[in-house]
Amino acid sequence: MDLLGISIKTMYFSGMTLRLFKLLRVLLSFLWVFIYVVIISAETADAISISKEKEIADEFMETIKKQGKIINDPISSALVSGIGKTIVSNLPPQPFAYSFYIMDEEQFNAFAGPGSNIFINRGLITSLDTVDELAGIIGHEIAHSSCRHISDMIDQSRVMSIGTLAGVLAGVLVGASAGGGTDLGQAVAIGSMAAGQTMMLSYSREHESEADQKGLAYIAASNFNPMGLLTGLEKIRNRDWYGSEHVPDYLKTHPGTTERIVNIQSWLERNSAPNENAISPVNSFRFEMVKSRLAAIYGDEYEMENRFLGILEKNPESAPAHYGMALLMERKNRVTESLEHLRHALSQRPFDPLILLETGKVNILSGNAEKALQVVQGLENISEIEMDVWYVKSEAQLLLGNFSVAEKGFEKVIANGSHRFPKAYYHMALIKDKKDAGPGKSDSISETPAISHYFLGLYYYEMKNMKNARFHLEKSIENLDDKEKRSEAEKILGKIIKQKKEG
Template sequence: MNPIKSFFIFLSFLLFFSFPLSNSLAISIPEENEVAKKFMTMIQKQQKILNDPIANHMIRQVGNHILSFLPPQPFKYSFYIVNDDVFNAFAGPGAHIFAYRGLITSLDSIDELAGIIGHEIAHAASRHVSESIDRSKFISIGSLAGMLAGAIIGSQSGSDSDAGATLMKGSMAIGQTAMLAFTRENETEADEKGIMFLKRSCFSPEGLQSGLMKIRALDFRGTEGIPDYVKTHPGTASRIAHVETILSDYIPPENKADCDTDFRFNMVKYRLLGLYAEIKPTFNTLNTQLKDNPSGTDAAAIHYGLGLVYARKSMREQAIFHLKKALSINIFDPMILVELGRIYLMNGEPQKALNTLKGIESEPVMGVMAKFHQAAAHLELRNLSTAKDLFNNVLNQAPETYPKAYYHLANILSLEKKKGLSHYYLGLYYAEINNNKTAIIHLNKALEHLKDKDDIKKAKDRLHQLKKEFSKNREKEQH
């Protein structure tokens, strides 16, 4: 493993799994919120959070269901997926709970995911992160937020290590992390509280036990002799034994909650594999799974994931074939239909895309996604007015999820000979994808052509904001 990457993984373990039992020394809620705000700004700017509406909906459902059995909390909990193939999860400042994509795709059930999420919720509910921050409060809030964000970003592969190092620079010397060393006691407390929450929820607390066993098998094979303070999950073997003891006489209570929703865990798992995991090993794994069990309970999900991988390989006919196979098993499944419509569009068949997507626009989770693809199909068919209405509808509902809608609107406005507005929307698009330099160029060009006073004011306001951010970032780079 790259030594820089190893260091950042090590540091992230120290930061997010270092919690004493007492919260008497925890920093104030406003102080932690300030750290959390700066921390999240840095994370979001690096675009490391997976922006997938379907997967995000699932993890929020799991987290919020568990939270419904807790007393009122001092923070508003948020749940995120980090887009990296790492088997990890953690609680950040301000009750921001993160699970890595690699964690979800390595688990086998919604109960296992709920077990690990429940454990992280217990860390946040116990204010363990607050105490960790309190021990570091001699460091400025900005530096502390940079250190935390750098640890997360640096734990990922490729050039992300450099991005993490930039955020970490000047934040904290390696030796100073000793005060953040975690203990087995805090993990024990989080396990015990997590199980208590899970016992009341619709999830089986036994999922935490099997999840821990996967952690031990996948992450720490042959490393039992390594000291706990360099591991993500300290004392994994002893934790498994302790959890087994707690659950040895577990009988689901009569008043245990029912899962009123289908979390679609397998479909989401294979969606994450098909859309975001490394193509070659995923392709080989899914083909092997399908060959070994062509008509098993996971067949629809495997065909779905395989179809998504084929699309990434630009083998669209094969992608369509496997999505249709999945649809023959899960009839009218909107998760499959929305991707089938997208791939028809990629394959130059916009009318088939529209026919496939029809009716999904009212679906609570995938409706906006369907509208985005419908808009793109109408644009291909030169139904400009309909496309424009749909793209604007998408931006009114989820601008951060579909920044490409700004780009498409710019194209439509260009076709309509509205040069000023076209440059304005291009400016918004590049701002959304954090290319501030190009955004500023387009907003300046927009001001050369715009006539409407309101449009001019909006462009000037956005331009002023971007120039301020651009100048601030350049100052940081120079220092």
């Protein structure tokens, strides 16, 4: 690697630690990028092409997915995507299809990635008070994409390779979670990300102003109250985008919050007041339910329990707070308490599908399969919970000993949501083993049918237990008659072997 004619390989680092070497490499990288941008490309900057941004977006999404931070919860995702798609529907034709993701991050942040991929942190959603505030933030990020601000920033850093740039962008999104006091490489970089590079990927005040102005228009056109952006920003100002004073300035992608609040207030004064009779496109109760869901499943257990108890102290009949407590108790394996909170929630909202679904799940944990089947009956017609309902019904049938019915249900779940329900593979292995059992069958693992080994291999693979996954997949390949399943087993086994060699 050569930087400014200096060959790193020939440098002699007698007594220099690896940490100092990393720091020097960052400084040299910053210097080279600075010279390139200021001297070489200053007069030729222009937004990159759609096809080039698509390449970067693909690399970016691959990097983000490797971090394991995207929340794969259809219930929560449906709310955020519903808000986003409602706003986008009022835009002129766009070069990219918009996608919306929730990040499992506590920090107060949202970010528009390349290719119109919009990310909202869990901590931001759970700290906002209204649907309009969330719509305001999402509308602002959509405006960044529609104005192609991301492509402008990318163009400033075109000296970097696509892969490196994708890593830098991903680092702006999730790199700050390392917080203060950690190693420079952890806090600042994903891949080869450096301080100078992230500075160039910060929005300018001009970008922010344009995104606010257009975002407000988008929000108002979508029947959300544009006042939500103002109140949402006021909360962000109080917490900062990342919620920590330890985060370096060059990681703050949304500068000038106080100035923006003043400008938004002026916009609201100049434009006519929103229609008070307009029907919001998103149900506010569902918003509260999703907030409780995200807090209970992904938040700190101690903090969230105190939060829900505080809400219930003021409003003992709050269905979202009881729902959140039920999820939290379920997470702690306190099944009886979970059922009690669900009963309170149902007393207020007897037909709410989210509460009914969770009641079914907790009844499975308590061993009451018949009750579980009863409460989830008919809920499979609701798209965002369809696979959850099928999974509950299949588990209930398995508990009742109806193996053939359970098998069909688990097959449906595996075909449509295997990554969310890895235990479906385990249950399928059990069912296949039971169906294969006959008089005098040994309990020895050598007598386990190949198809059961196949499903156990997939189960352990999804659970990241590669040793057991490899064992069962190898066993399945020896005697598996189904060519398609054998091919899949060989493919996954190849991935496991490759991962072991590389790491």
